[in-house]
Amino acid sequence: MQELICATSSVSFNSLPSSPVNHTFYDNTRFTFRFLRNKHIASFPCMRAQQSEATDGSAINIASDDSKVDALDIKESKVKNSQIDIAATQGIKIRRRPPTGPPLHHVGPFEFRLQNEGNTPRNILEEIVWNKDTEVAQMREKKPLGSLKKATDIAAPPRDFIGALKASSEKTGMPALIAEVKKASPSRGVLREDFDPVEIAKAYEKGGAACLSVLTDAKYFQGSFENLEAIRNAGVKCPLLCKEFIVDAWQLYYARAKGADAVLLIAAILQDLDIKYMTKICKMIGLTVLVEVHDENEMDRVLEIDGIQLIGINNRNLETFEVDISNTKKLLEGERGEKIRQKGIIVVGESGLFTPADVAYVQEAGVKAILVGESLVKLEDPTKGIALLFGKDISE
Numbered sequence: 001m002q003e004l005i006c007a008t009s010s011v012s013f014n015s016l017p018s019s020p021v022n023h024t025f026y027d028n029t030r031f032t033f034r035f036l037r038n039k040h041i042a043s044f045p046c047m048r049a050q051q052s053e054a055t056d057g058s059a060i061n062i063a064s065d066d067s068k069v070d071a072l073d074i075k076e077s078k079v080k081n082s083q084i085d086i087a088a089t090q091g092i093k094i095r096r097r098p099p100t101g102p103p104l105h106h107v108g109p110f111e112f113r114l115q116n117e118g119n120t121p122r123n124i125l126e127e128i129v130w131n132k133d134t135e136v137a138q139m140r141e142k143k144p145l146g147s148l149k150k151a152t153d154i155a156a157p158p159r160d161f162i163g164a165l166k167a168s169s170e171k172t173g174m175p176a177l178i179a180e181v182k183k184a185s186p187s188r189g190v191l192r193e194d195f196d197p198v199e200i201a202k203a204y205e206k207g208g209a210a211c212l213s214v215l216t217d218a219k220y221f222q223g224s225f226e227n228l229e230a231i232r233n234a235g236v237k238c239p240l241l242c243k244e245f246i247v248d249a250w251q252l253y254y255a256r257a258k259g260a261d262a263v264l265l266i267a268a269i270l271q272d273l274d275i276k277y278m279t280k281i282c283k284m285i286g287l288t289v290l291v292e293v294h295d296e297n298e299m300d301r302v303l304e305i306d307g308i309q310l311i312g313i314n315n316r317n318l319e320t321f322e323v324d325i326s327n328t329k330k331l332l333e334g335e336r337g338e339k340i341r342q343k344g345i346i347v348v349g350e351s352g353l354f355t356p357a358d359v360a361y362v363q364e365a366g367v368k369a370i371l372v373g374e375s376l377v378k379l380e381d382p383t384k385g386i387a388l389l390f391g392k393d394i395s396e
């Protein structure tokens, strides 16, 4: 990584002035960079901008004269607009960042930005994603991609997530269970006060879960990467899905380094190119990808992407929080269902499954696996909860 100083006529902060400007944006070549815009402060060491390595190994050169930085401004605005255009053509309604950016503020000669002022997220997913963007930028500061890649190289080898799902559904004749280690959620609040992630994970495994899903988002789900690591290190054999809101390829490496075997990519927040690009990275580092869709448009987009083996249909409407399991059936009907079968894609029914009748309903619709949190985690004994959910013991 190279270090350089950019000097221009104004300074812009994304966070507080003590941290350097953090302009992160994406284009098709996927680079990330940070730069400063003030001659007066650029000489302070903490105000140095770093040239950043792209996730694909390429880098961008940023020169230090005003005209080049102006050109970057123009490029940034063009990229931003083209990203918005692409998202619109793909029917993506979730905005990845506040639309006008954080508003500018002035203190003396300095100009800086405050997050979120004047920009209100339209729904919970948008709010989560905007927060995640900031959170990931801060995490990247602490653990740059270079050191993270080394950590993924020495992580325990990934386990076969899809193999475990297939083996379980073949054995039981029922959808394989991905049981979710979920303490809380935006829609339901705290689900379980006496929350011991390792104990719950072991109870799920004992009850016959094929794989586990571990929520790692702290702010909205009270999850953590410590939980993921603890479960992995406790000798639980079920492959682990890192249930995160992935907005940056850096998170894929982080998840793998922390012991994940699979990750969730949410079509509602990622453009097709993001999904393709992240899927390639996942393949490279041994992560299985579960792509989550909510509606027909997202399903159709994902079916056009090569190499997708696992699609989750989420029954939760993220604007209203309403759960309707007929969503799974709707998305598997007709030509769509036929295409899915032809491609050999495994479909996972997600959210709102509480009874054997619910499980039978989504199985009839065509799912080979289900992802269940609330109805299991709330029960005193999650092992028994699994037998209750399936209407029989699936651990044998």
Ligand SMILES: O=C(O)c1ccccc1NCC(=O)[C@H](O)[C@H](O)COP(=O)(O)O
Pocket (backbone or CB within 6 Å): 124, 125, 180, 182, 185, 186, 187, 188, 314, 316, 318, 350, 351, 352, 353, 371, 372, 373, 374, 375
């Ligand atoms: O669970 C929520 O309230 C929620 C809100 C916003 C975004 C995602 C959310 N849930 C993530 C999930 O996909 C579920 O945890 C998972 O499908 C299990 O659902 P459930 O069995 O209904 O707990």
